[in-house]
Amino acid sequence: IENSNTYFAFSYKTHQTCNPIPTFTLTPLLLLRVRHQQISRVLQKAVEGSSRNIKERTCFLKESLNFFGLSELLGKKMGSFETDLNLEATELRLGLPGREESDKSSNGTRNCNKRPLSESEPRPDGDDEGPKAASAPKAQIVGWPPIRSYRKNNLQPKKAEAEAASGIYVKVSMDGAPYLRKIDLKVYDAYPELLKALENMFRFTAGEYSEREGYKGSEFAPAYEDKDGDLMLVGDVPWEMFITSCKKLRIMKGSEARGLGYGV
């Protein structure tokens, strides 16, 4: 695990969250580039996100730590979440990429009638076939739940809408530079473009990124401060997660830069 560069695909049988969680997006097929030293960091963020879906995330956390043989980390990182663990309620299965989940849910279109399951007897096997039985993302059923549209829209603060329209601007500082810059993260599609833009803006070269060693071959290391205030190395998390969680960019220099990426 420590040496591999492989992408691991996880698929699991719980219901999937439709809402992106602030720091950790769960999708039925989740691709994780994991890095031995960063596992606890990244997975801890999954746990420390919003209080919603905590059961799901703690189970995922436990399972994945088990999978990686890092269950000793559980004790240190789970803390109070131990009591919330209820593995039976959320069956997780870890599998290799490409495994298809059987789709038990009815199609969520207007023409949908009942589910193919027989309704009149209770499920005998006791595991939660309830809201979590549909493994594939449930298609949006029109008009269900019966909430008027203004109630759905109004829960978004106006600022979020403005942001969506106008881009995600973050400040960029570089150690030693007299003033800061601002860039719009929405303009870029992926890390290489962003890094190139930063390199141009600040006249430096970032070096080569590897998940094991960070940015090698340069005395600079692009880092960012996320929603929790933690300093993270740019490139570790998926791009979508990065642009939603990045609050500030900082191009670190010198010995501090080299130190990042090792240890917790």
Next chain:
Amino acid sequence: MSEDDEPGRPQPPDPGSKKTRNCAAVHPSPHPDRVLEIVLEHVLQFLTARRDRNAASLVCKSWYRTEALTRSHVFIGNCYSVSPSRVTARFPRVRSVAIKGRPRFADFNLMPLNWGAHFGPWVATMGKAYPWLERVYLKRMSLTDRDLCLLGDSFVGFKELELVCCDGFGTGGLAAIASKCSQLRVLDLSDTEVMNDGVDWISCFPEGETCLESLIFDYVECPINFEALESLVARSPALKKLRLNREVSLGQLYRLMVRAPQLTHLGTGAFGPSEAQGASDQEYDYASAFSACKSLVCLSGFREIVPEYLPAIYPVCANLVSLNLSHANINVEQLKPIICQCRKLQVLWVLDSVCDEGLKAVAAACPDLRELRVFPFDPQEDAEGPVSEVGLQAISEGCPKLESILYFCQRMTNAAVIAMSKNCPDLVVFRLCIMGRHQPDYVTREPMDEGFGAIVMNCKKLTRLATSGLMTDRAFAYIGKYGKLVRTLSVAFAGDSDTGLKYVLEGCHNLQKLEIRDSPFGDAALLSGLHHYYNMRFLWMSSCHLSRQGCREVARALPRLVVELLSYEGNEKMDDGAVDVLYMYRSLDGPRNDTSESVTIL
């Protein structure tokens, strides 16, 4: 419909004409029958409830006539059940009209656009027949700016306009009302969509003191001219109800409140500092503004809330009868200090972000609660559910006077629903929405039949029921057997077979409004209700197992029923295939002629 009356004539009918008895005798005036009518006129003026008036009008022709002359408020439950001219012909002296248009499921995008329910024909006809009209209440109707202009021009003494869940017009139409209706007391735009045409309608109110008592525009998504609003509030000494939209900032609210301490109903705008004003925003003493409003009994709004500002409302909590926090994403710790002070609260709307713990706090603090609505912060099927059967149980134990509940949750148990049915015998409205479709009892995995059965059995005053979760035909058997007073029933994703619907149609004698979606009821079930459809306001069935053939049979059997088949886009060609939506209602004036392409009338 009596042919005796001459349409439009306000005087009482000629006593010598067309009487059914004793027409030959000539008496000194006043004629005894005429005396009777005069007495009746005076007496009937005290009869306001429309059911009583309807009953009185059936006694005999004389009573029918007199009742028609003295009816000043007309309620039309389905705008297509009768034509405007028929209404104005029968009731010549109307001052107030209430008209309802689309069925409720239209709110959830289940109805094709441009289906109908236009106010135009009504305002055109009433404009000529009712020059003294003072009040119009519309629900789920479509109006244009032109309709509003015509309204302002036609009715000189117009006083109250209430538009609930309406659409089709813009700020231009509002400007017309504001400028033309100098006697306007009430402008209520609850839940109504107003298009932003850029017209500054607030500035269109006349100069000088206004008669405004109620100004409600909380869901109008247009920016408003605040200076004009402030001036309007300042020159409206009778203003009691003010509900602002979210464009109004907290600082602006302060300025309005100090000008209107006599308010009884207040809907705040944004409840937090606005970014536009930023650091330059004066930090007002909001609590003092609230404490100056000594008559405040109803509080709502709290959009874009910054919870730190909530303590400003403490001074009014003790007197609050109604509190609407359903736009405020607050947790239990933020709710508790408020709710503990609201001892007199009767109506509470909250978001499920307060969790079961928050509901327990409500149950402990509000023994007088009559109406509770718990809305989901995350209205999706698979979201985490912060409220559950625990909250429902707590409420049932703490609030025995509960009359109306709307509860969205992700999981529920029969036990909790049964407990509520026993603890809250005064329930009139029970609407439970378990958001996951076909969800059984969370603990026992059984269907929710017993829970809903207990509600209809134990809550003897129940008139409105909305069901959810896994339900078999058994649940409908209960509803049919015990739900004798039920007038409105909403069913979604429930039942096993035609038998379920048959139970309801055969058992619920008072059923007026039945709305069903995505349930396995077919033609046989539909045909079992033929004896009852004339008594109903409407029947809605969407995505069920109906066929065109079955609907045609109903149309044939009941000629006064308008049987509409609505189709969604892409499904236009349905020769004898499944029916998307069946919407049917009785009508005295036959099928309407303003249908769009997606509507077929059989």
